[in-house]
Amino acid sequence: MGRHSCCYKQKLRKGLWSPEEDEKLINHIAKSGHGCWSSVPKLAGLERCGKSCRLRWINYLRPDLKRGTFSQEEENLIIELHALLGNKWSQIAARLPGRTDNEIKNLWNSSIKKKLRQKGIDPNTHKPLPQVENAEKPQVFNNLVEFNNPKSSQMISGFNPNPNSVLDHHCSSSVKLQGSPAFFNTSGFPWLVSGSEKSEKLSDPEDIKWSEYLLGNAIPNQPEPQFTVTEEGSFSTTASTWLQNQHPSLQAANLCTGSKPFQRLSAASSQFS
């Protein structure tokens, strides 16, 4: 492995793009579309590799990019999605129209991480910092569980907030969890406000659904979420639909990545492997 194969064929320019190069690339794509990226440099008259052209287009030249600073709402959404998806920047970017994965990744590493730490929240686990430091392993990852969708035999996974909790499979493909409210006291999700009203609710031993852990049941007016696994193995949740309603910028109501079936929520756990 190494540099992209097309880069070996000739001496290619690297580094920052000049306005002239940008113009060539824009003109070419406006005229012919990008087609096969490896052929773009030749057709556009650029001494760049196709990979570099693709990156330049996606991250900078695409006409639908928003640019500019991120709003507070966007930052909050990124934090919520990161808690849910981990460092899946492309999946997060897919839910923020006009933003690129690179842009979001940069914002996370340069700004959001710092802000969360200042609030005493571990940006990797979204748990309170002292607890993370003291714990041998973050609880949330100790409790990573997998379970079968009884109808489609699809394996799905999620965070089981309580090792002793009971996985309760409901009506066809919906999955429900029973868990300990103690999880909420230690989850560290910034939206899990520790108000008295919430504390009362959390101490209620009633069943708690897994999606509430993931998306934060302290979000006001959030309807009771349900996770659903379709026959094809794709995965959706009413909670994400709710999230979309709260954030009109969200494009996809489900948690699938394009045409790909639901990807396991193990991304965050891999940070500790």
Added chain:
DNA sequence: AAGTACGTCAACCGCAACTCA
């Protein structure tokens, strides 16, 4: 004013997954 530290961000690198002949 000059030097240094720090933050931001565009771009590159390495890898895995995918496509297709």
Added chain:
DNA sequence: ATGAGTTGCGGTTGACGTACT
């Protein structure tokens, strides 16, 4: 079934601008 070519992703680097001393 296989391997070369292509695409997409996440991590990392380095240039540049700004703040600070």
